[in-house]
Amino acid sequence: MRLPESQVAVLNAASATDEQTIEQLAEELGIKPETVTGAVFDLRDDGLVSVSETVEETVELTDEGEEYAEEGLPEVRLFRAALDVGDGDSIPMGQVIGASSLAGPQVDIALSNFARKGYGRIDSGELVPDADASPDGDEEAAALSALLDGESVDGDVLDQLESRNLVVRHESTIRSVLLTDEGVDALMMGVEAAETVSRLTPEMLTSGEWQDVEFTEYNVEADAPVVQGGKKHILRQTADRVKDVLVGMGFSEMEGPHADADFWINDCLFMPQDHPARTHWDRFALDVPPMEDIPEDLIERVRSAHLEGVGDDGDGYHSPWSEDFARAIALRGHTTSLSMRYLSGHEVGELEPPQRYFSVEKVYRNDTLDPTHLLEFYQIEGWVMAEDLSVRDLMGTFEEFYSHFGITDIQFKPHYNPYTEPSFELFGRHPETGELIEIGNSGMFREEVLRPLGVECDVMAWGLALERLLMLMYGFDDIRDVHGTLCDLDLLRETEVIR
Template sequence: MKLPESQVAVLRAASANDARSIDRLADETGLKPETVTGAVFELEDEGLVTVEESTDETVTLTDEAREYLADGLPEVRLYEAALDAGADDDPAQMGRVIGQSGLEGPQVDIALSNYARKGYGTIESGEITADPDADPESDAEASALAALDAGDSVAGADVLDQLQSRGLAELSESTVRSVTLTDEGVTAMMEGVETAETVGQLTPEMLTSGEWRDVEFAEYNVEADAERIDGGKTHILRQTANRVKDTLVGMGFEEMEGPHADAEFWINDCLFMPQDHPARTHWDQFALENPREIGKLPDDLVARVEDAHRNGVGEDGDGYHSPWTEEVARGIDLRGHTTSLSMRYLSGHEVGELEPPQRFFSVEKVYRNDTLDPTHLLEFYQIEGWVMAEDLSVRDLMGTFEEFYAQFGITDIEFKPHYNPYTEPSFELFGTHPTTGEMVEIGNSGMFREEVLEPLGVECDVMAWGLALERLLMLMYGFEDIRDVHGTLCDLDLLRETEVLH
């Protein structure tokens, strides 16, 4: 029997009594694993070998998990700090205990969400207690992390599922193929197998010399597994962003551009957001350390905005009666919404004074210190837009949304009244998730208040909105967790295999 060289090498390395993996056969033959795989499938078609497949599961720890291995789980650190504060005897102030624990940022929320779940104590009305009988040394999740780090298996699927849900462990699966000689394969080896002089690739030299007429070409198994090569392509988030831009341009809008890091004046003060508003604290915003302040603000506009905050606008205006300083207004933050661009454009600061009617939009990234969950990220894309014209109404705003979302096949938009410091009336937008059937908030909107428009020098109506691009993706593609499509934990296979909608 004559066979191609790779098949002969695999037959000689295989065994009738010992199932051998593709990797082992590759090591013994010196061939590439993909070459061995192709030869194995060809030999299987000839009845000379059998191939058995199994799934191998591998659990790996994330960087966050390794940080906890070094420092301890956040909930354990919180419990230990609570014990030090005497919370096992009397409730302690939660803020003081958190400060003593050394936890910062997202770790605080992680600790609080797992503290009571694990029975370490209670958290209520700003106070924390510690159960003296709790035993952090027997924490199942901490023990599982240590076992995985040591290369040991974890007993209990529930613990592993919990580690996965917390983003501390990642489970990957791979197919393992084992090869065994059949009786026919053994017989063929005993009778003798020779290497056929075959050619695997046609070359220019063969064509010019005519040698191709006299050689035997190797057969190719087009069903054999081959090495996967994924070419680059535009992310579906960017594709959708481009499609949103095309849609809005088609509706008569022009695009805005502006800085990602901007003065609080443009981000919040122009929007009639009081300087002591909770959303302007470090819990919601990211402040820059260098530089801390913007170099220049328009003095006349600053004066008008300050007056609106202090005294209100119009005969019935009353202002906020809360602290307002230009020092705060000059502070630089990462923008929490792209409405800062709207303020720059409406004020005439960016492109000069605008005469109605005008339509502008942006599809840009914004930054918020939110707790990560299936619908919230620390940075995401906002579809900002506004229309400046005479005699606008909420009916015009709702009609604009219905026309916009219909371009993406979404026709079941619902509206809910809402409060914003900068718009009145205001409402949120909701759409039905195609997989879960739940209502998902997809945006916020309203008519800009006179306290916003008058300092900017705008004398007509302006309707405005901020829509979430990622939430639009959820309604279009059925994703339940936006972290699957955006960020460091995104599902690459899902992104590669998702069919782009047009």
């Protein structure tokens, strides 16, 4: 017969005639009592041993009990002192106490037990010892010294000692083990220790070997290294959520080049070519050939809008307009370039109102890096094309959009953009600092933008900063916490975007 190692050991150590306790077996075998207990129960389940249980009470002296067992109970010491200093009459208390060498709380203990146990009485500050009393018959004192010598003591006096906190009682179950007849037979036939394995294999299952082996126990409480798996960056997670929300609001997604012709980035937006934002220190110009693929008629209409304006009362900039300048390539400073491409019909053909489009894409600006500015960031671009739009539609759209992210305190401030009229900046309140922070820019596209594109109805549009939305959602106040070498890894690891 094959059995786990600990069971083999216990079986060999157990006797058919003399009961042994688990503690005795553990000591004899040099294994932990818990292990022996486990083995004994398994052996009993297999009928190889029998187990009998008795409940045993053990009594232990407390520190105080031990002290009194050695030096005498306080009341006894008081009585002896009273006999020493007096002649059986009443003696002033202070005198007896002084002679007793009792101190601190022991004085009170002595006094409160003195009369109870018949050693005398206490009368207006005087101690009157009882001449017939004798500490030799003190049951409590006798019990304490018996316990100190490891002898057992009768119940009533134990209750008294327990109430004085001089002893504590414990109950424990003592298990005694005897070999059964089957156990004796098994030993005669020979019992071997089974192999211990830590992994169950398919071979062990098919051969049936698993029945004879002992499996090592798992220590489920062992420390294990924390595994930080890869996960999507919270910015990406939030971008995905923004897309879901906008798709849910009926928008379609725009796509387009990160490096684009200035024509789409600025000229279509009625940005004068001498605008400060178009100078070399504000844009990331690329040293690549100019863009060829721009519809000629559109170029003509945009040039004309810049030079002469549109409509009867329109007025252009009258400054020179260079086609080469418009075809030069730079990294886009906003994704409104995509809106221009789509509104012009260049991407998906002529669009009939109503239409709703968005993108959540990267833009590039030659800004100075600080807690709220990055050189590249994500813009949530969007526009709605319809007949008769008003500023209320714009505000309502933002309120609906931001409410999906738990942001309800949105403020609007009049603003200026060369391409929208009216224009509004959007502000939201930072959850930690309470500060109003700018979260976007918006407006209704001007005639000078829409006419050359061939759009005849109203278009409201916006560019919102994804990183700023994140700041409002998660309360961090430095954008570099989520970006770049200074990023807060714990924040990135622990923040989950609720979908």
